[in-house]
Structure formats: C-alpha cells, structure tokens
Amino acid sequence: MSDLQFKSLAELQVELGRRIRQLRLSRNIDQRTVAEKAGIARAALQNLEAGHGSSVQTLLRTLKALNYLEGIEMLAPEPTVNPLALLKTKKAPQRARHRRSVQPRKPNL
Numbered sequence: 001m002s003d004l005q006f007k008s009l010a011e012l013q014v015e016l017g018r019r020i021r022q023l024r025l026s027r028n029i030d031q032r033t034v035a036e037k038a039g040i041a042r043a044a045l046q047n048l049e050a051g052h053g054s055s056v057q058t059l060l061r062t063l064k065a066l067n068y069l070e071g072i073e074m075l076a077p078e079p080t081v082n083p084l085a086l087l088k089t090k091k092a093p094q095r096a097r098h099r100r101s102v103q104p105r106k107p108n109l
Contacts, residue, residue: 014051020059021049023066038065 038061048054
C-alpha cells in the first residue's frame with residue numbers, strides 16, 4: 001500500500017509539486033522556459049512546485065508544457081469494464097413473461 005494514502009492534503013500538494021519539479025529537471029528545462037511555454041507566470045509555477053495553492057489549470061498547462069499529458073491519464077484513468085466482473089454480476093431479466101402452466105395432453109382416440 002502506498003504511503004500517500006496516509007498523507008494530508010497539504011502533504012499531497014507538496015509531493016505533487018516535488019514530482020513536477022523532478023520531471024522538469026529531468027527534462028533539463030528551467031522554470032522560466034516552462035512558465036512561458038505554459039502561458040503562466042513564473043510565480044504560479046513556483047507555487048505549484050512548492051506545493052502551495054495552485055489551480056488545476058496551472059497544473060494542466062504545466063503538464064502540457066512539459067509534454068507529459070499521460071500524467072492526466074495516470075491521474076484520472078478512463079474507467080473500463082472488466083469482463084470478469086460482468087460475468088459475476090447477475091442480470092435482471094429484460095422482459096418478464098407470464099409463466100404458463102403445463103397441462104398434460106389428452107390422447108386422441
């Protein structure tokens with residue numbers, strides 16, 4: 001189990017900022033360049049990386065500027081249907097029918 005689950009919201013913001021900073025540094029790009037490419041103020045990027053209050057728009061613009069849109073997919077993946085889970089669920093009948101009673105046939109004589 002990840003230790004992220006036990007962190008507060010403030011700690012999670014700091015962790016997210018740290019990871020974005022690491023991503024930026026691994027691409028060898030300075031803050032000014034990323035901020036210009038993202039169309040945000042350098043102070044907004046500094047706040048994001050420091051884990052201070054930041055908007056979702058700043059996060060998305062930064063991820064796009066870092067050419068890391070797969071981060072969105074990891075953050076909120078598209079829900080899929082598990083075929084095995086479908087087999088385990090019992091479906092209700094789509095149409096209810098009146099049950100006929102079966103009566104024995106009379107022999108033709």
